[in-house]
Amino acid sequence: MEHSEVDALAHPEDSEFESALRPKRLDDFHGQPRVRDQLGLVLEAARFRGTSPDHVLLSGPPGLGKTTLAMIMAVELDSNLRISSGPAITHAGDLAAILTGLDAGDVLFLDEIHRLARPAEELLYLAMEDFRVDVVVGKGPGATAIPIELPPFTLVGATTRAGLLPGPLRDRFGFTAQLDFYAAADLGGIVRTSARKLGVDIRSDAADEIAGRSRGTPRIANRLLRRVRDYAQVGGHPVVAVAEARQALELYEVDELGLDRLDRSVLTALCKLFAGGPVGLSTLALSVGEEVETISEVAEPFLIREGLMMRTARGRVATPAGWRHLGMEPPAGSTPSLFDEDA
Numbered sequence: 238m239e240h241s242e243v244d245a246l247a248h249p250e251d252s253e254f255e256s257a258l259r260p261k262r263l264d265d266f267h268g269q270p271r272v273r274d275q276l277g278l279v280l281e282a283a284r285f286r287g288t289s290p291d292h293v294l295l296s297g298p299p300g301l302g303k304t305t306l307a308m309i310m311a312v313e314l315d316s317n318l319r320i321s322s323g324p325a326i327t328h329a330g331d332l333a334a335i336l337t338g339l340d341a342g343d344v345l346f347l348d349e350i351h352r353l354a355r356p357a358e359e360l361l362y363l364a365m366e367d368f369r370v371d372v373v374v375g376k377g378p379g380a381t382a383i384p385i386e387l388p389p390f391t392l393v394g395a396t397t398r399a400g401l402l403p404g405p406l407r408d409r410f411g412f413t414a415q416l417d418f419y420a421a422a423d424l425g426g427i428v429r430t431s432a433r434k435l436g437v438d439i440r441s442d443a444a445d446e447i448a449g450r451s452r453g454t455p456r457i458a459n460r461l462l463r464r465v466r467d468y469a470q471v472g473g474h475p476v477v478a479v480a481e482a483r484q485a486l487e488l489y490e491v492d493e494l495g496l497d498r499l500d501r502s503v504l505t506a507l508c509k510l511f512a513g514g515p516v517g518l519s520t521l522a523l524s525v526g527e528e529v530e531t532i533s534e535v536a537e538p539f540l541i542r543e544g545l546m547m548r549t550a551r552g553r554v555a556t557p558a559g560w561r562h563l564g565m566e567p568p569a570g571s572t573p574s575l576f577d578e579d580a
Contacts, residue, residue: 258431258459259305261312267430268423268455269302272414276306279412280313289342290314291411292365292392294350296399298538300456301416303395307346310393316342323352332357333370333385341388350394351401358406365392365409418453418542421445427455428462437466438475443482450486452495452539464489494543494562499527501563503536504545507555508563515552 260266263277276293283290293310295303304320311318317340326332326347339345347353353361364370368387394410396402407413419427425441425448432439439462447465451458468485469477490498506524507514518537522529537553540546545559560567 258434259308260430261309263309263313265430266302266305266309267427268419269416272306272416275412276310276414280310283314289389289391292394292409294399294402294407294410294413295393295395295416296413297397297416298418298454299397300454301418302455303416304346304348306414307344307393307395310391311344314342314344314391316344316391318344318346320346320348322348323350323354326357327354329354329356329360332360332364333372336360336364336370336387336390337385339388339390341390343388343390344393345390346393346395348395349397350406351396351398358403361392362405362409419455420453421448424448424451424453424455424458428458431459431462432466432477435462435466437462437469437477439465439477439482440479442479443477446479446482447486450491450493450495457495461486461489461491495539496543496562499525499531500536500540502527503532504540504555504559505563507546507553508560508565513560513568514554515549516554517552521553 263273263280266273279290279293290310295306297303307320308318310316319335319339321335326335332353335345360370364387368389370385370387372383372385392410399407399415425445428444428447428451429439429441432444443465447461448458451461465477465482465485468488469475469481472481474481486492490501492501496504502525503521506521507516510524511521518533519529522532525532537546537548540559541548543558544556545562547554547556555567557567
């Protein structure tokens with residue numbers, strides 16, 4: 238389960254705030270300038286022709302705005318938005334029911350589309366290309382396929398693992414956008430905008446402090462802003478200054494690079510218990526009392542991206558930067574060999 242899913246379960250009100258903080262128009266969408274400009278051109282061309290835009294695939298890590306962009310597309314096109322997800326569609330009939338309920342020009346958003354069941358995926362091929370589905374009536378030799386015409390619609394697929402998408406499905410999207418992690422300056426703008434919507438009086442340097450600890454992810458930035466708001470309100474601080482932001486983030490165990498308790502536990506175990514590695518993933522997970530999937534999918538990608546840890550053919554190793562982030566000097570000869578890297 239991802240951090241975002243845990244937070245939504247633990248704090249149901251946060252999902253309501255997240256919805257309120259989403260930009261409604263493409264011009265209000267901070268960051269991702271390349272994707273924003275490309276998508277804007279796709280939408281403007283469709284409006285000019287009076288047709289539905291090509292199907293759109295949004296790819297990237299969680300929390301970067303894929304769902305928000307799908308909602309913005311529907312608003313910009315003045316269309317209805319239907320939302321579902323790959324794991325929720327277990328049979329071709331489930332997808333057929335959704336598709337046949339669409340009106341002309343609707344936007345259908347399928348989150349985690351790489352997890353779509355194979356029968357539903359094959360049904361989707363025909364719907365995307367020919368705007369038609371074949372509904373099979375009966376079983377065995379007497380089964381009959383009844384073609385049903387669909388109105389023109391735009392499918393917006395979102396995936397966090399584009400490599401798992403079958404080639405035939407990926408090739409049917411007319412526009413593919415790869416969302417990247419956000420620059421700190423863009424995140425600072427998002428924090429300031431969200432603070433205004435939440436009625437939080439925050440100074441610019443405090444917003445930048447939150448942005449710098451948000452791992453390049455707007456969802457995390459908004460989550461940290463809400464926790465800083467809580468700290469300021471309870472502590473009687475009408476204006477959030479950088480000192481209050483730092484104190485709040487330290488209370489919630491988010492350090493200056495954005496590492497949380499789990500990240501530091503993994504890095505500390507790697508350096509202190511295993512002398513910087515190499516150590517196997519399962520052994521590392523046992524040492525911090527977490528599941529292997531939690532380490533590999535939640536903590537490890539960020540530690541590697543920050544250059545604090547490396548994966549090698551012999552196991553995980555701490556980099557000199559990882560040692561120094563914990564306030565320790567790396568032992569002599571601890572720099573991993575490039576020849577040990579896991580392809």
